[in-house]
Amino acid sequence: MIPEDNLGAAIRLEAFRDADFAAYKTDRKSMTGGIVMLNGMAVSWGAWKQGGVSLSTTEAEFVAASEVTRELLGLRGMLCEVDVEPALPMQLRVDNQAAIEQIAGEASSLKAKHVNAP
Template identity: 55%
Template sequence: MHEKKDAIKDDGVLVVAYSDADYAADKTDRKSVSGGVLMVAGMVVGWLCKKQKCVALSTMEAEFVAASQTAAEMMGIIELLKEIGVSVQPDSTLHVDNQAAIAQIKGEDTSGRAKHIDVRLKFVKDLETKKMLKVQYCESKGMRADILTKTLPAPRLSQLRGLVMLSG
């Protein structure tokens, strides 16, 4: 995990994002919910929480859709920072807590299950290939986006609120 002290350096600010999905969350149509937390220099600057447009056939697919949505938002923030003259560190990171989704992005798994989300797969894979971001595994206990996708017990909610710096 990146600490605040690493978030601002001479070579710019660090952009970090966390993505998560709640698989088949809606009981009426079984569409999943995507969640994403976007941070610049250790501070939350954006988030997303929305129902996915397609029905995912597996947890991996739901997580992958969430990762691609979060990556798109992340690229928007990076472009905005550059437009206003803020330097961005080259090691921007998208944290994902599903190793099957990461394997798809990194090309280690060629399972045909993800063909219907192939465009999203290629989008994130292209960003990583061009070194615009790196995708990294994040253990569930550090997954900040869980606050947007799960019903949580009070201690876990309090812990996540602390990670995303929300008071209340």
Template identity: 45%
Template sequence: MENSKSGYLPIGTGVTLSREDCPKTPEERERMNRVPYASAVGAIMYTMTCTRPDVAYALGVASRYQANPGEEHWKVVKTILKYLRRTKDQFLIYGESELKLKGYTDASFASDKDDSKSISGYVFTLNGGAVSWKSSKQATVADSTTEAEYIAASEVAKEAVWMKKFISELGVVPSIEEPIPLLCDNNGAIAQAKEPRSHQKSKHVLRRYHLIREIIERGDVKIEKVDGKENAADPFTKALGITQFDKHKWEVGMKYMTDWL
């Protein structure tokens, strides 16, 4: 990979992987068995978890096929590695905004080609940089965009409660005693989260996802509207073009050191 031409995105727009891309012949399987797919994914996973939220979505897509990867899956892994090589001088930089925790949540409805499940994504920022992030496939099939967004927000709200408790015990962020803003770009999901009881249209949603209502009611979180183009969790749910991708990277603190100086 050292001599590879560096990429500008960790995954291209329009790239969709599925089990259809898995090897179909003994020759293909033998060839892919010689590819260090799992070790490459593991190395990227370590990097992503520690300091590189910008590859979370691409890695989440590629990691689903570790048991039986195909050529198309391997191309995505190589694209991530090329991107990391090109951006090796980028860092998470803190100190450019106030010391307040803020969360963003988003979902991409029915975007998994294999089972039509949605992708959830979130990112929390503090003092100008990301401090917690995740891109993951939802456990259940949502039947609408609103439901997918509501499920995503519910999972993020639980993470917000944990972060609030952890940061509060550190005693270094006075504003943590205030409700944590959770920014969502779906009006329907926001309305459901603020609703004290279930209506007919949401009764089929698993009970555990309604915990967000209790979390909001007791003042741990306040869910607010954000424009879709300003939602920093967007790149955790889908592949974006370079302009939007770079914009959101900047918003979560991923910058070149020279940009900060």
């Protein structure tokens, strides 16, 4: 769906994702939640328990970012199959500075040494 006044405009995919470190006290698993927007309209959203146990807030946020990146790439692939090419770069919004630095490869900390970022 593209509003008439935006015909010909670039297609934008943007995701907002957050994690709650060790939200589940019984098994210490973190919670992930977020939304994916296509030109400002929600196309995917949800909240769920992460599959493994994160050792830090940074790791929980990194896992959440990884999950939404797969989702963005999947949506981009579906759009490309119908000859709709989303604008690059797609936007990923994460609210944890340590996770942002880890993802960008700018920093590494002892708490996240076991997490591999490209």
